[in-house]
Amino acid sequence: MNASWIEAIDDRSTAALASGALVPVQAEQVEMEDAGMRFIVRWVSSLAAKDASKAAAAAKAEGAKDDKAVAIPGGPRDPSFNPFLNPDPELTVGPVGGHHVAILNKFPLCARHLVLARREFAEQLSPLALCDFAALAELMAAAGGIGLYNGGAAAGASQRHKHVQWMPEAAGNASLxxxxxxxxxxLAEQGVATHPALPMRHCFVRVRCGRGEAVAVSADSLLAGFERACAELGLRPGEDGLLPPFNLLVGDGWLLAIPRSREHFEGISMSAVCFGGTLYTRHREQIEAIRAVGPLRALAAVGY
Structure with a gap:
């Protein structure tokens, strides 16, 4: 991953916006301070558009069942459609390593918001593997930014197909x-810590990641950090081979893991990005629900 790849992201974004394949980012934001830390709460209209698209698809699929009909070409997609198995060419940026493909998030939370999806299907709640961290490390070595992972629906994942996400470093974007x-x-590499201001179960691990790091070294460090965090938090696969719901964030030399108890706080879907200091709402009035309790208590409500 190099500067030419970043140019490819921008080129693909420009074309996808022009064709309508990419929903533009439209956001309003407020700042809130909690425990001496600055949080941003954003209302992003594209999230409401995403919900409307899902609802239309679900209604269309239900109507097709009632009529015993097939889906109409060009109509809303079946809600079970997997957008990562055969990604939309208009949103596809290109391969990352041997196992992933970089795809523009159709409903982005920021400019250059990418999904790094496995080429072949794997469950989102199956443990992350070296190849997943290698894909993130390749992108972060070239451009920095933050890696994000939503482990399961209760952690904010909208797809079962295994994928990690990446956001660039920019003012207002999530960051550790x-x-x-x-x-x-x-703290030495692979050392663990907790943050005194976070009122939920969590684990920080010191890792090697970020701009300029060797990809193989960073991937190994991230995998070891993930396994260390899972051990510290008791995140173990069940008989089905799947982990309990959790979020993962990596950036600025740290890995953060948070076990999840549920997806929503006051109707607001909380995903990994929210634990990076930037919370996203689908409706403007939901900002007040977060202000009423403060960002940290809102985040704690979906953890343990």
Whole structure:
């Protein structure tokens, strides 16, 4: 992954916006301070558009069942449709490593918001593998930013097909940097820590990741950090081979894992990105629900 790849992301974004394949980002935001940390709460209209698209698809599919008819070409997709198995060419940026493909998030939370999806189907709640971290490491080595993972529907995942997400470093985007002052600066690689201001079960692990890191070294460090966090939090696969719901964030030399108890706080879907200091709502009035309790209590409500 190099500068030419970043150019490819921008070129694909421009074309996809022009064709209507990519829903443009439209957001309003407010800032809130909690425990001495600055949080951003954004109302993103494209999330409501995403919900409307799903509802239309579900209604169309239900109507097709009632009529014993097949889906109409060009109509809303079946809600069981997997957008990552054969991704839309208009949103596809290109391969990342040997196992993933980079796809523009159709309903982005920011510019250059990417999904790095496995080429072959794997369950989202199956444990992350070295290849998943290698795909993230390749992108982060070239462009920095933050890696995100929603482990299961209760953690905000909208698809079962295994995928990680990436967002660039930019003002207002999610980042683990807001937590760094509360973490031990001299912690060795693979050392673990908790943050005194986070009122939910979580685990930080010191890892090697970010701009300029060797991809193989970073991928190994991230996998080891993930396994260490799972051990610390008791996140173990069940008889079906799947993990309990959790979120994962990686960036700025840290990996953060949070077990999840449920998806929503006051009707607001909370995904990994929210634990990076930027919370997203589908409706403007939901901002007040977060303001009423504060960002940290809202996040704690969906954890343990």
């Amino acid at each position: 940097r807001l937590f760094v002052p509360g973490l031990p600066a001299a």
